[in-house]
Structure formats: structure tokens, C-alpha cells
Amino acid sequence: MLKVSVISPEAVLFEGETASVVAPAFDGEVGILTGHAAMVTVLGSGTLRLADGQSFRVEGGFMQVADDEVRVVTEKASKA
Amino acid sequence: MAKGRELLGRIKSTENTRKITRTMEMVATSKMKRAVDRVVAARPYALALTDVIASLYSPELASDFPLLRQPADVKRAAVVLLTSNRGLAGAFNSNLIKEARATVAQLEAAGAEVQLHVVGRKGIGYFKYVGRDLAVQRTDITDKPTADDAASLVDTLMAAFAAGELDAVYVVQSQFKSVLSSPPASTRVLPVTRPTAGAATKDYLLFPSAGEILSALLPAYVRNAVYRALVETVAAEQAARRTAMKNATDNAGEMLNVLRRTYNRARQANITQEIAEIVGGAAALD
Numbered sequence: 001m002l003k004v005s006v007i008s009p010e011a012v013l014f015e016g017e018t019a020s021v022v023a024p025a026f027d028g029e030v031g032i033l034t035g036h037a038a039m040v041t042v043l044g045s046g047t048l049r050l051a052d053g054q055s056f057r058v059e060g061g062f063m064q065v066a067d068d069e070v071r072v073v074t075e076k077a078s079k080a
Numbered sequence: 081m082a083k084g085r086e087l088l089g090r091i092k093s094t095e096n097t098r099k100i101t102r103t104m105e106m107v108a109t110s111k112m113k114r115a116v117d118r119v120v121a122a123r124p125y126a127l128a129l130t131d132v133i134a135s136l137y138s139p140e141l142a143s144d145f146p147l148l149r150q151p152a153d154v155k156r157a158a159v160v161l162l163t164s165n166r167g168l169a170g171a172f173n174s175n176l177i178k179e180a181r182a183t184v185a186q187l188e189a190a191g192a193e194v195q196l197h198v199v200g201r202k203g204i205g206y207f208k209y210v211g212r213d214l215a216v217q218r219t220d221i222t223d224k225p226t227a228d229d230a231a232s233l234v235d236t237l238m239a240a241f242a243a244g245e246l247d248a249v250y251v252v253q254s255q256f257k258s259v260l261s262s263p264p265a266s267t268r269v270l271p272v273t274r275p276t277a278g279a280a281t282k283d284y285l286l287f288p289s290a291g292e293i294l295s296a297l298l299p300a301y302v303r304n305a306v307y308r309a310l311v312e313t314v315a316a317e318q319a320a321r322r323t324a325m326k327n328a329t330d331n332a333g334e335m336l337n338v339l340r341r342t343y344n345r346a347r348q349a350n351i352t353q354e355i356a357e358i359v360g361g362a363a364a365l366d
Contacts, residue, residue, distance in 0.1 A: 007128055009227040009307050011121040025287065040132060041287035042296045062297060064132060066282055073128045075227065075300055 002034055003069045006048065006056055008077040019051035021070050023063050030063070038066040047080055048072055055080045084350070087343040091336060098332035104168065105325035111223065112259070112318035118224070118311045119256055126308060129301050130275040135282070136290045136297075137274055144291060146242035147272050147298045154192045154247040158215070158237055159183055159266075161252045162309060163200030164317045165219055170324035172254070172317055173202040179264035180252040192247070199233070199310075223314045230307035234269070238302055241270045253309035254316030260323075262316035269305045272298060 004021055006014040021032040024046025045059040061074030142148045161180040163173045180196070180203070187194050195215040198204050204217045221229045240246045249270035254262045286293060 005124070007125045009122060009125045009230075009304055010118070012124050027288070037285055038282045039285040039287065040136070040293060042293055060296070061300065062132060062293060064128070064284075066284070071128055073125060073132075075303075 001068070002032065004050060004072070005070070006058075006072045006074070006077060008074055013056060013077055013079065014050075014054065018054075021051070021072075022049040023072060024048065024058065025063070032063075032065055032070055034068050036065050036068075040064050043072070043074060048077075084343060084346050087339060087346065091339045091343065094332050094336050094339065098329055098336070101325045101328040101332060105322055105329055108318045108322040108325060112315060112322055115223065115311065115315035115318050116256070119308075119315050122304075122308050122311055126304055129297060129304060133294065133297055133301055134275040135284070136286070136294055138290070141291055141294060145295060145298060146244075147238065147270065147302065149241075149244075150271050151247040154187065154190060156195075156246050157187050157192045157248040157250065158195050158197060158240075158246055159187070159250045159252060160197040160233065160237070160306070161199065161203050162254075162313045163198065163203030164223075164313075165201045167202060168324060169317055169321040170327075172320035172324075173200075173206075175264045176252060176254060176313075177203060177206050179266055183250055183252060183266040187248075187250075197233070197237075221310065223317070225307065225310035225314060227303065227307050230310055231303050233310075234303055234306045235299075237270065238299055246270070251306060251309045254313045254320075256312040256315040256319070259319045262312075262319055267305070267309070269302055272302060275301075 001017040001019060002021060004014065004016060004018050005012060019033070023030050023032070023041075024044050026042045026044045029046070030041060041063050043058060043061050043063055046057075048056045048058050056072075057076075057078050057080045058072065058074040059076040061072070064071045064073070142150075159180060161176060163176050167173065184194050184196065196207065196212065197216040197218075198207060198214050199218045199221055201219050204214065204219065207214055216233075218233070221233075234249075237246065237249050241249060248268060250266050250268050252264065252266045255265045256262045
């Protein structure tokens with residue numbers, strides 16, 4: 001499982017475990033599964049989807065992946 | 081009994097004032113709790129951002145970014161002063177204004193031209209009174225500041241700094257250390273000082289590149305510094321108001337004790353005198 005946190009300037013919107021993450025990177029969607037290499041990517045705007053069906057609208061910021069931990073740090077986020 | 085009635089009036093009015101200050105204390109307490117929650121909720125974002133910027137930062141990249149430009153001497157600077165819209169918060173606003181004046185004086189002594197940006201009615205009122213021109217006056221930022229408020233404050237300053245029209249930007253805020261300690265402080269938000277890395281840096285795959293990531297994140301970092309200054313100042317304002325109103329309530333209580341004692345003594349003296357008069361009158365009849 002991946003440990004995922006979705007963080008906006010105002011609050012932590014989500015923190016928990018999920019099997020996969022699909023994030024809107026600057027150049028298209030990126031899917032993250034367990035065992036992904038350590039990565040930092042800039043995000044564009046779009047929908048962030050988790051395996052359990054939850055999704056968030058995000059805009060800007062970045063995603064950091066390291067040791068099965070995914071941090072989505074975005075300037076604007078809301079639950080979709 | 082003329083004195084007694086006058087005292088009764090004062091007792092009544094002190095009681096009413098105490099009721100108001102006690103209510104304001106309770107309101108400030110609950111507002112402060114929510115403001116502190118916002119300060120705490122803002123921390124993870126700041127930590128995550130600092131972490132990544134610190135791990136990507138390298139001195140070779142610094143010269144490529146306008147926000148990292150380190151001017152040799154400061155010719156033009158901006159000071160952003162955060163104050164509250166409402167008073168009755170003890171020395172809260174005057175401390176902030178004092179700090180801002182010290183910062184401005186220091187910059188001007190070093191030969192810089194300083195423009196003042198003031199948030200909050202109290203700060204604006206003061207600088208209008210002393211007749212200083214303000215570049216920006218904002219009263220629309222409530223006690224629930226948002227990241228958009230921070231962006232609207234600092235985006236023009238960032239653009240001016242990047243274009244070389246400004247050499248430094250300072251924010252005068254209240255640091256919310258605890259409920260009892262929230263000293264005013266002036267922090268430099270531009271040029272960006274390199275954040276110190278917390279954890280050991282990993283070898284990340286970077287998309288699109290370290291430079292591109294930094295150029296996207298540095299403005300976010302500056303905006304976040306201002307956002308945190310806003311939420312901390314609001315929390316400090318409510319804490320200051322709570323303390324001020326608690327003192328006022330306590331003082332009203334003490335004053336009531338003294339007034340009631342004086343009133344009772346006067347009443348007692350009056351009764352004693354009346355009895356003495358009756359006894360004297362009865363004795364005269366015999």
C-alpha cells in the first residue's frame with residue numbers, strides 16, 4: 001500500500017493508505033503504484049484520483065514520491 | 081442618601097461593563113482556538129515545501145532565479161505591515177506599528193526608499209495620522225485569511241522584485257509562539273533565503289527539471305510565508321484581545337468590591353444616624 005497525503009496551504013485534506021494514485025502532472029497524468037522510484041514532479045491542474053474512489057481537484061504545486069510515500073502538495077485543492 | 085444613589089449608579093455601570101468585557105473575552109477565546117487550528121493546519125504544507133526546495137536548491141541555480149537575486153545594497157524596499165481591523169486588544173496594534181516604524185527607520189537609515197503596505201484599519205489609521213503615504217491599504221482581509229488573500233498581497237511585490245523594481249520585501253507580523261507570547265517580528269520574505277534542509281536529501285527523479293520545479297515552487301514558498309504571517313497574526317490578535325479583556329474583567333471585579341463596600345458603609349452610617357435621631361427625639365419627649 002501507498003501512504004498518501006494531500007496537502008494544501010490551509011489544511012491537510014487527506015492522509016491515509018491506498019493502492020494507487022493517479023495525479024495530473026504538468027504534462028499529463030502520472031500513475032503511482034508501490035515500489036515507484038523516488039520522484040518529484042510539478043503538477044498541472046486537474047483531478048487527483050485514489051484507488052478507493054476518492055478524488056480531489058488540484059491546481060499547481062508538486063508531488064513527491066519516496067519509499068511508497070506520496071505527498072501531493074498543491075496550491076489549491078478541494079474534494080471533488 | 082444622595083451619595084448612596086450615586087454609588088448605586090456606578091455599581092450598575094461597572095457591572096454592565098464587566099458583562100461586556102467578559103463576553104468579549106469568551107468570544108476571543110473561541111476565535112483564538114479556531115485561529116490556532118489554522119496555524120497548525122498550515123504547518124504540513126510549509127514543511128513539505130521547505131523540504132523540497134531545500135533539497136533542490138543549489139548555489140549554481142541561484143543566479144537563474146529572479147526571486148533568489150541577492151542585491152548588493154538595498155535601494156528600494158517594501159514593508160508589509162499586518163495589523164487588525166478592530167481594537168480593544170491591548171498593546172497588540174501599537175507593538176506592531178512600533179516594529180514597523182523601527183524596520184522602516186532602519187531601512188531608510190541605510191539609504192533605501194521604503195514603500196509601506198498596510199493591512200488592517202488600525203495600522204492605516206496610525207499612518208494616516210502621522211501623514212505618511214501608503215502604497216497599499218487593505219481592510220478586506222478578515223480574521224479567516226485565505227491563501228488567496230496572501231497571494232493578492234504579495235504577487236505584485238514578487239513581480240516588482242523580479243523586475244528589479246524592489247530590492248527587499250519585509251513583513252511585519254506577530255509571531256504566534258504561544259497564547260502568552262506573540263512578539264512582533266519583522267521577517268524578510270524577499271529575496272528568498274535558502275531554507276535549511278531537514279532530512280537527508282534523496283536522489284529524486286525530477287520532472288521536468290530541478291530548475292523548472294524551483295521556478296514553480298519559489299513563488300508558492302513566498303506566498304506561503306505571507307499566508308502563515310496572516311494566520312499567525314490573527315491568532316496573536318485574538319490572544320491579545322483575550323488577555324486584555326480578562327484583565328478588564330478582573331479590574332471591574334475589584335472596582336465593584338470597593339464600590340459595594342463604600343456603599344454599604346454609607347448606608348450603615350445613615351441608618352445609625354437615623355436611629356440616633358429617633359432615640360434622641362424620644363428622649364426629648366420624656
